[in-house]
Every structure is written in structure tokens, then in C-alpha cells.
Amino acid sequence: MVMTYSPQGKHLIAGEWIATDAKFTSSPAHGPVHEFSSGNVDLVDRAVKAAEEAFWTYGAASRQDRAAFLDAIADEIEARADAITEIGAQETGLPAARLQGERGRTTGQLRLFAQHVRDGEYLDRRHDKALPDRQPLPRPDLRLIQRPIGPVAVFGASNFPLAFSTAGGDTASALAAGCPVVVKGHPAHPGTGEIIAEAIFAAITRTGVPAGVFSFIHGDSHEVGKALVEHPLIKAVGFTGSLRGGRALYDLCAARPEPIPFFGELGSINPVFVLPAALAARGKQIAEGWTASLTMGAGQFCTNPGMLVISEEGADEFTATASAALKEAAEQVMLTDGIAHAYRDGTDRIAGAARPVLANDSRGRNALPNIYQTSAADFMANHALGEEVFGPLGLVVTVSGEDQMLELARSLEGQLTVTLQMDEPDTPTARRLMPILERKAGRVLANGWPTGVEVADAMVHGGPYPASTNFGATSVGTMAIRRFLRPVSYQNMPAALLPDDLRD
Template sequence: MMTQTGHLIAGEWLDGPGRFRSAPATGAARDYASGSADLVDRAARAAEDAFAAYAATSRAARADFLDAIADQIEARAEAITAIGTAETGLPEARLQGERGRTTGQLRLFADHIRQGGYLDRRHDPALPDRQPLPRPDLRAIQRPIGPVAVFGASNFPLAFSTAGGDTASALAAGCPVVVKGHPAHPGTGQIVAEAVDAAIRATGMPAGVFGFIHGDTHEVGQALVRHPLIRAVGFTGSLRGGRALYDLCAARPEPIPFFGELGSINPCFLLPAALSARGDALGQAWAASLTMGAGQFCTNPGLVILHRDHAEPFLAAARAALADAAPQVMLADGIAGAYAEGIARIAAATEALTPARAEGRQAWPGLYRTDADRFLSDHDLSEEVFGPLGLVVTVRDDAQMQALAQGLAGQLTVTLHLDDADHDLAARLMPVLERKAGRILANGWPTGVEVADAMVHGGPYPASTNFGATSVGTLAIRRFLRPVCFQNIPTALLPTDLRDGE
């Protein structure tokens, strides 16, 4: 199934220095090479060596490279699905859909950079006769920042991992990438790394433009973040792990940006008229969104806010739906263990309407209830539980709903369910909510992130560490660029995209 056994550095597949064993949901475990600080150093140096040549490639050449990666991933479709389902326990349809999303975003970025608008080119022509002082010729453009480190995500073995959104956007920007593969799905990551390697060879890109290192300890990740040649980091994962890496980035002698997606409970506000009109339907639909993929989505709608006087139809329908839900396999032993800890934390402070539970890697959904006073006074209730656990918070009136909205931390998404009669309340909530989230939805559910130009997948801390960035959509490319102004520079010395007539 796989032709290689280790790390990809400067176009070579290397072993060692140690080994670790995978823990698949089904099938036999397999040994993989384990990384080291020395291998990180070699990969970072190879990326830096490749940077000047890769940054100088044309947009068309980089776009062809991204398309070639997508083609090579599709050429390995059956192998990716086979090992991906075994490692993660995800169904084949989910892996196939995620593979399509992964190749789709590669091709979207390719089309986007061919057009060139993302460069935000600006030109102020010289005014030599301007009084009292002449104006020089000024040209500005977005330029790539240098080698980027990317951490594979546990919950998306394709779309947020080896050749996922962070890698694709950095490569689109003109930045080499060093990926630390996630140990929960090492085989999946390695096959995709083989696909990128094949695309490099097919398009003649510099060998060091992409590196891949396995790692089952903190040593590899810490060495990657601390390496002086790494200029930015992309990460999707837990608040605890992400914050530790964020602090390492800030503590470097030369701090670098850390684009981390860390945690979100994605609150859903069910406004009174909508709740009265269709509370039971909302309960069923919310339960379906909550349990999709065992709740292992960063946009899982883990929090519902509604008026206590209209709550019962929603609660009854949600309880019935969750009570009938079958257990699902979680992506990794560590995720299942964290879900069990989250259940205990929420259960200790709320009323269990449908108790959740976890046994081994099996997870059962749960529904818990509290009121706004308790929620606002207990910070633990606002922390993400990664899995199919939902918390309903009841409010006394519109004013308390607004107070609860004001008390929320940063989120990836906020959802409003409303009818026409709810527009006045929604209008009062909107100025608050747009400061709390990167995406606001009406009459839908946040699970499912469209890969498109207008998508924003980020938000204020702790949803992400950079509220001005997105990890999904074509704006993601801008994370790995910086503006440079060229003053009176001869045309022949300018970047190709800034020259007259080009």
C-alpha cells in the first residue's frame, strides 16, 4: 500500500532514529519511523534552500504544482481510503468526501493564484514635479514569508493534514512547507506525502519545497516551532496543545505568527418565534448535527441558548433523537479519553437529560442542561468538549440572552434560528455576535465548512490565535504573505508580477 517507511526530506525518504506503533481502529498496527530534532533541522534547512527558487516561480507554475498534487492524491484514492478508514474508524464515504474536499481546495487555490488578485498590487507613479517635494515611484505587492511549519490535525486526516488547507495555502503563496504528521493516522499522512513528492518530481519543483516528518512525541513539534528558519506555523488541534505551541512562537528570539485553530463550542441561539413554531424539528436537526462524525468537528454545535418558557418541545425532540443514536468510533484513544473527561466535567455541574458515555473508542452522545446564571458564573461550562455532547442553556428573557451573548468567548461560528418576528431581537444580538465569531449563520447548522472565496474559518481567541485570518477559503493564502514596497526600483529588478505590462 505504501512504498516508503519514513520521513521525506529534500526529496529523500529517510528512516529513524526511533520507531512508534500506530493504534488503528481496525486492523493490524504498524511501526513507523519517529522523528527527531536533527531531522527537523535538516527539513527546515532544505525548505530554506528551496525558498528563493520556489518564491521566484511563476503563479502559473505554482498553480500547475497544486493541480499536480491533487492529481497524485486522486491516483492513490483507494489506498488512502483503505488505510484512512482503518486508522480513524471513519466510514468510507466520509474519507472519500474529505479527499474530494482536499483536492478541491488545492485546485481552488491554483485557480485563485492564476488570477493574481490576491497579490493586492499597488502603484503610485513618481511625481517629480510635485511641490514642495517630489514623490518617488512606489510599488507594493504581497510576497511569501519563507518556510512554514504545518501540524497535521487529528480530526481531518486529509483536509487539515499533510496536503490540507494550511499546506495548500502556504504552497500557493510561494512558501515551502514542513509537515509534522499526526500520529493518530501516520499511514494516511505518509501516502499523501508520497503524492506531494510525486508532484514535485513531475513538475520539477525544488526538492526541499515540501518535507514530511513523523512524530509521536512533543520533541518534533517543539523543535519545528523553535527552528529559526521557520517563519510561521499552521495548527489545528486542542486549546492546550495549541496554546503551548503559540507560547513557544512568541518566546522565540524572533517571534513568528502562529495560526492556530484551538477550540469552539459554536453556540446556537434559538429565538422565541422560531422556537415556538418548530421547536421539535429544531431539536431533531440539532441532534443530527451534534452527532455527525461522533461530534469530532471543530464546528460542532455544542451549545444551545433558548428561552426557558419555550424549551420543552426542543428538549423532548433532542432527547428522543440522542437516546436512539448508536455509539460511534472516535478517531483516537486520546480523543476518546478526553471526551470521557469532558463528560465528567459537564455532568458534575449540570442536569443530565441524556447522559453521555465513552467506553474505549466508542462514544455515546449526551444532552445536559443548565441556566444562564450558572453558565455565566462557571468558566468550565464554556470550554469545548470534543465529541457528541450538547449543553442547553436556558434564559429568562431577551435581556439575559443578550447578556449571555456578551459573555461568550471567541468562536468559529454562531448560529441564529429565527423567524420574521424575531428580527428585532436578532438585530440587537448581531453587533455582539459579529465580534464573537468568524462566521454567523441563520437557520442552518455549522457543521460543514464550504471551501470558497468568501468562507471565513477562524475567530477571536480561543477559536483561533489570529482573529484576522482564516484557515479555509482563498483568504487563507494571505496568512503566508507580507506586503513589500519597492521605491524607485528599476523594472528589471522588480518581482515579475510587478513589472510593467506583466
């Protein structure tokens, strides 16, 4: 294949492409290796200071201008479509169709936020008119609106090189809110990150927004990330990644002299509860649907349904069907060598505490599916069984009856999703489960599979800790913009001093 895109290997700092002496090389699944400049503390400082300076203009820009900028980014990404697919496939091993779909999701959410900004409902404008004659005290004129918070740091995700990375949901929602963004690119796909940064820079040039509104720093060490979250001008952080890495950054945010919000999406085992009537009526269909969702994309989705809860009666037939569906599964390339290594470690951890149903030996950067089984009592007694294994591994947990199923549900940690596989006769049991499941997850599904997160107004992609670090937020959907806004109330303010969007 002829290479159509060759990365510069540089950082984009407020409109300037900058190289550094320190270098690192990419580790592609296939194709050429490229050299990239390593980020440092000085570049972080320059980028964040430029973002702060740009905020005074961009934060006060009209909604129409911000929407036009978001649309321009989407246009520039589409203009580079083939090159993005090529470098993305080389770096990650993901198939072209997956990357094309993810690119469409990325541009789609940029355009969705553009329209959301134009509509203006997110501003939550409120007006309590003055009551000068009210007794015993008059009421002042009060007006409220949501205002952008300032520069935001975004960490690119390893498993979504487009939709959750350089121009992904965190960046799109922060820019929509009026907040400049500094992105730390993920070293797993530095070329993909860089070509998207080029698209954003082209949109900056085309629309005339301040260059400091967006910077992109290659990062192959913890130094850059630490400097970014600790910089005093950064006002919030968006992150998608591991529990361990996210918790470390969360703690840094909390330890700052001025603590700031850390919006981390950290992972989940996404339990699926198969209720008795559904199991009896369509157990084979459910087993096949579960294994298809479990192995999609080599299981490298944060919504991968890694745990399935089922009654002891019928468990053997169910697991036999699931195992049969996976026995001829082909190896899949994982995103990085590190992720593949972590998958093998996670498999070993589960294998030491649960009975194998289908055990495969994964080697190198490739992954094969695994299924293990344990009882509810053993699951609740061993915290390690409830920890995420990032990859195509499923754990079947058997319960002795409805009461134990509810007990197990109460024992779960926070999740991104929980799913009910149910038929009409299961409704009484499902009603008992619902108050528990609502407390455990940000999204509750019926008769579907959690892989696939619709970008829409009513979507919640988040949940109680450790699924995410802020249970009141979402990283997907238009409500994600709220993370980067804060309410400001204006009392008896002359109209000339009010924000344009708050005037009568």
C-alpha cells in the same frame, strides 16, 4: 480485505525517504498495526534547511509554475484514491464515504488555490505614480505587492486526516503563496499522512520543483513539534488542534528570539441561539436538526454546535424532543483512544455542573451522545461550562428573556461560529444580537448548522481567541493565503529589478 497500501514507515526529507532507529506503532481502529520511524531534532534541522534553500527558487517561481504544482498534487492524490480510503478508514475508524468526501475537499482546495494563484488578485498590486512636480515635495514612484515569507511549519490535525493535514488547507495555501512547507504528521493516522506525502513527492518529481519545497516528518513526541517551531528558519506555523496544545506552541513562537506568527485553530463551542418565534413555529425541526449536527462524525468537528441557547418557556419540550431523537443513537468510533478518553473526561466535567437530560456511558474508543441543561446565570458563573467538549455532547442554556440572552452573548469567549435560528418576527431581537455576535465569531449563520465549512472565497474559518490565535486570518478559503504573505513596497525601482508580477 486485502491490504493495497503498506506504509514505508519513513520520513520524507527533501526528496529522500529516511528511517530512524526509534520507532512507534500505529493504533488503528481496525486492521493491521504498522511500525513508523520517530522524528528527531536532526531531521527537523535537515528539512528546514532544505526548505530555506528551496525558497530562493520556489518563492520566485512564476504563478503558473506554482499553480501547476498544486494541480499535480491533486492529481497524484486522486491517483491513490482507493489506497487512501483504505488506510484512512483503518487508522481513524471513519467511514469510507466520509474519507472520500474529505479527499474531494482536499483536492478541491488544492485546485482552488491553483486557480487563485493564476488569477493573481491575491497579490494586491498597487502603484502610486511619481509626482515630480508636487509641492512642497515631490512624490516618488511607489509599487506594492505581496511576497512569500519563507518556510512554513504545518501540524497535521487529528480529526481531519486529509483536509487539515499533510496536504490540507495550511499546506495548500502556503505552497500557493510560494512558501516551502515542513509537515509534522499526526501520529493518529501516520499511514494516511505518509501516502499523501508520497503523492506530493510524485508531484515534485513530475513538475521539477525543488525537492526541499516539501518534507514530512512522523512525530509521536513533543520534541519534533518544539524543534520545528523554534527553528530560526521557520517563518510561520499552521496548526489545528486542542487549545492546550496550540497555546503551548503559540507561546513557543512568541518566545523565540525572532517571534513568528502562529496560526492556530483551537476549538469552539459554536453557540446556537434559538429565538422565540422560530422556537414556537418549528421547535421540533430545530431540535432534530441540532442533534443531527451535534452527533455528525461522533461530534469530532471543530464547528460542532455544542451549546444551544433557548428561552425558559419551551425548553422542556425542546429538550424532550432532542433527547428522543438521540435515545436510539448507535455508538460511534472516535478517532483515537486519547480523544475518546478526553470526551469522557469532558462529559464528567459538564455532569458535575449541569442537569442531565440524556446521559450515556461511553466506553473504550466508542462514544454515545449526551445532553445537559443549565441556566444562563449558572453558565456565566462557571467558566468550565463554556469549555469545548470534543464529541457528541450538547449543553442547553436557558434564558429568562431577551435581555439575558444578550447578556449571555456578551459573556462568550471567541468562537469559530455562532448561529441564529430565527423567523421573521425574531428580526428585532436578531438585530440586537448581531453586533455582539460579529465580535464573537468568524462566521455568523442564520437558519443552518455550522458543521460543514465551504471552501470558497468568502469563507472565514477562524475567530477571536480562543477559537484561533489570529482573529484577522482564516484557515479555510482563498483568503488563507494571506497568512503566508507580506507586503513589500518598491520605491523608484528600475523595472529590471521589480518582480515579474509588478512590472507594467
